Each structure stands twice: as C-alpha cells, then as structure tokens.
Amino acid sequence: MKKKFFFISLIALFTLILAACGEKKEAEENSSADTTSEEAAPTKDTSKEDNGTRTIQYLGESYEVPEKVERIVVTGAMEAMEDMVVLDVHPVGAIAVGGEFPELYASVTDEAESIGEKIKPNFEKILELKPDVILGSTKFPEEVKSKLEKIAPTILVSHISTNWEANLNLLAELSGKQAEAEKVLTTYKSDIEAAKSTLTEKLQGETVAAIRIRGGQAYVYPKEVFFNAVLYEELGLEVPDAIAKAKAQEAISVEQLAEMNPDYLFVQFSADENADAPNAVEDLKKNPIIQNINAFKNDQVFVNIVDPLMEGGPAYSRIEFLKGVQQNLTK
Incomplete structure (x- = not known):
C-alpha cells in the first residue's frame, strides 16, 4: 500500500513539473511572438520629417523643402535665372529660349539640361531630373502649378519687380548663400x-x-x-x-x-x-x-x-x- 501511494505521488509530482515547464515555454513563445510582432509592425518614419525637411517663408507663404537643396529646376521664372547668375547657383534644369540657353545665363547653365521654353515646361524632363525644389513663375496657370507640385516642392517666383529683394533672398535661403x-x-x-x-x-x-x-x-x-x-x-x-x-x-x-x-x-x-x-x-x-x-x-x-x-x-x-x-x- 505504501509502495502504491509512493508511485501515485511520484506521477503527480512529475505531472506538475511537466505542466510548469509547458507554461514557461508557452510564456516564452508568447513573449517572443509579441517581440517579433512589434519589430515587424510598420511605424511612421519621422526622421525625414524631423531632420530631412525645413520650412521657409516667402512673400507670406510657408514652403516645406528638403533640409539640403542641391537639385533646383527653374521653369518659367526668368527672374530666378537672373538671381542664379548673381549668387552663382547652378540649376540641374533651366529655361531655354529658342531651344538654347541664352548667353545671359551661361555662367550657371554649364551643368543644366533644358526643361522646355519659358511658358512650356517639359514635365517628363523635370520628373527625370529628380529636383529637390522647382522654381516656377507666378504667371503660371493653376494646372501647371498642380502638375509641378506632384513632382517636387514648387515655389512660384514673383514676376512683380518690387519683390526683387524677396526673390533674391529666397534663392539665397534655398542654396545657403544668405551672406x-x-x-x-x-x-x-x-x-x-x-x-x-x-x-x-x-x-x-x-x-x-x-x-x-x-x-x-x-x-x-x-x-x-x-x-x-x-x-x-x-x-x-x-x-x-x-x-x-x-x-x-x-x-x-x-x-x-x-x-x-x-x-x-x-x-x-x-x-x-x-x-x-x-x-x-x-x-x-x-x-x-x-x-x-x-x-x-x-x-x-x-x-x-x-x-x-x-x-x-x-x-x-x-x-x-x-x-x-x-x-x-x-x-
């Protein structure tokens, strides 16, 4: 009788040990699954928003542009082209006149590609150039502006001559040439x-x-x-x-x-x-x-x-x- 009771007790103890081990393993698996789930779940990457962009002000409007602007395309804004000559800023895409870059802008169009005539931007070419910022003209109709904004941050440069200082300072801020x-x-x-x-x-x-x-x-x-x-x-x-x-x-x-x-x-x-x-x-x-x-x-x-x-x-x-x-x- 004593021997029988001993075996029953031993089996019960062994069962408890197995159950405990099972619970521990399940807990570990659940913990591992939770961790894996957290790692795999997509989270919004705010690094670009926090560190990769900046807000600039121009004629009462705010514009979100890359922190470092290296690739500028100018379309329609002859005023911006003149400012580029003054500040020695070289666009990747620029306005052509009669299919060629005017001698007036020769000092800054050495690395540029034509993106169309003054009032006829080539949207496909602009997209191909992957601009950081596009400088258009306030003479552009709304549909042209909308198409440009789908490619890159777009700022319409004023054609009003009294805004000439604001125009120059805009390009200076984009290119880091404020001084x-x-x-x-x-x-x-x-x-x-x-x-x-x-x-x-x-x-x-x-x-x-x-x-x-x-x-x-x-x-x-x-x-x-x-x-x-x-x-x-x-x-x-x-x-x-x-x-x-x-x-x-x-x-x-x-x-x-x-x-x-x-x-x-x-x-x-x-x-x-x-x-x-x-x-x-x-x-x-x-x-x-x-x-x-x-x-x-x-x-x-x-x-x-x-x-x-x-x-x-x-x-x-x-x-x-x-x-x-x-x-x-x-x-």
Whole structure:
C-alpha cells in the first residue's frame, strides 16, 4: 500500500513539473511572438520629417523643402535665372529660349539640361531630373502649378519687380548663400546712393526714359516696372507723364514719344521679340517725327546697354543697368 501511494505521488509530482515547464515555454513563445510582432509592425518614419525637411517663408507663404537643396529646376521664372547668375547657383534644369540657353545665363547653365521654353515646361524632363525644389513663375496657370507640385516642392517666383529683394533672398535661403545675397544688396544700395549724388544735379530738368521694342512696336511700363524702378524710384529722376500714367506694358506711338521728348532714351531690343521687324530701331531713327526728339538730335539714344533678355526688375538687371546708366549719363 505504501509502495502504491509512493508511485501515485511520484506521477503527480512529475505531472506538475511537466505542466510548469509547458507554461514557461508557452510564456516564452508568447513573449517572443509579441517581440517579433512589434519589430515587424510598420511605424511612421519621422526622421525625414524631423531632420530631412525645413520650412521657409516667402512673400507670406510657408514652403516645406528638403533640409539640403542641391537639385533646383527653374521653369518659367526668368527672374530666378537672373538671381542664379548673381549668387552663382547652378540649376540641374533651366529655361531655354529658342531651344538654347541664352548667353545671359551661361555662367550657371554649364551643368543644366533644358526643361522646355519659358511658358512650356517639359514635365517628363523635370520628373527625370529628380529636383529637390522647382522654381516656377507666378504667371503660371493653376494646372501647371498642380502638375509641378506632384513632382517636387514648387515655389512660384514673383514676376512683380518690387519683390526683387524677396526673390533674391529666397534663392539665397534655398542654396545657403544668405551672406552672398546680403553683400550683393548692400553693395547695390551703396552704388545707387553714389550714382544719385552724381546724377541728380547733372540731370536736373532733363527727361530720361526707357522703352522696349517688341514686334516692331515701342512700349513703356509703369514707373516701378522694367528698368523704370532704377531711374525713378531709386535714382529719383523725374517721371515723364506717359510713364506715370501707364498701368502695365503699354504701346506708345511715335507721336506720344515725341510729346514726351526725352533728353536721354534707353532702348531695349531683342531679335527674338522682333522676328518680323528686325530693323525696327533703324526704322524708328529714320522717322521724321522721331528725329526731332532731343535724345535723337543729340545722340543720346542708348540701345541695349544691357542684355535685351534682362527682365529689368531682378537684382542682376538692376546692377547691370545702373552700370550702364553711370557709363552713359556721367560723360
């Protein structure tokens, strides 16, 4: 009897040991399964959001861009192309004119590929270039902007000349060249003050104007647009009535130009904009009404003192135009 009880007790003890071992193994397996499940479950990668992007401000809007912008594509924004020349920023994709990069931008388009003409971006090519940021133009319609935004962060650069400093600083912030931009602006403003002190007395009572010829027709612009901002807002020269009244780009007849009767006239003429009137400047000079204008009588007409493709508003346009004004009006 004692022997039988001993065997029953032994079996019970062995059963308890096996049960305990089983529970321990199950617990270990469950723990392992939980760990594996946690490791395998996808979690949102915030490293790029926290460290790979940054927010910049431009004309009251916020834009999310990569922390380090290395690949910039410019489409439509000639203003941005001029700023790239000033800051020596080299885009991977840039605007072509007539299928080629203008000589005006040659210093920064050495590594760029054409992404289409000024108003006709090639979306497939832009996508192929894998840009970090796309700089478009505020002249773009909404559908073009939407297509660009699907490719990369897109900022529409203002075509309004009064935003020229904001435009330059935008590119500086994207490219890390804030110090260079600050130096450019400081130098330019100093040069304006120096030129103003020289020209104010010399040109007192004189009329200075700038026109652009497109399609054989002469045009004037408002006093804050084109190169007018340099002449009237920065140098403080007297604004002719025809320019003071202009609301946008406006055609001006030879009679109206004669009525303005500028003593000094700057003319911008691009062959690309005058394919049907390649001799427009010469024809203008031959017009008997024009020949009575002071600037023409006194040989004070200056044609293309800067590259005719320059927009007039950006920093590069202003810097180069100011040089031309000083060279020609301080003689």
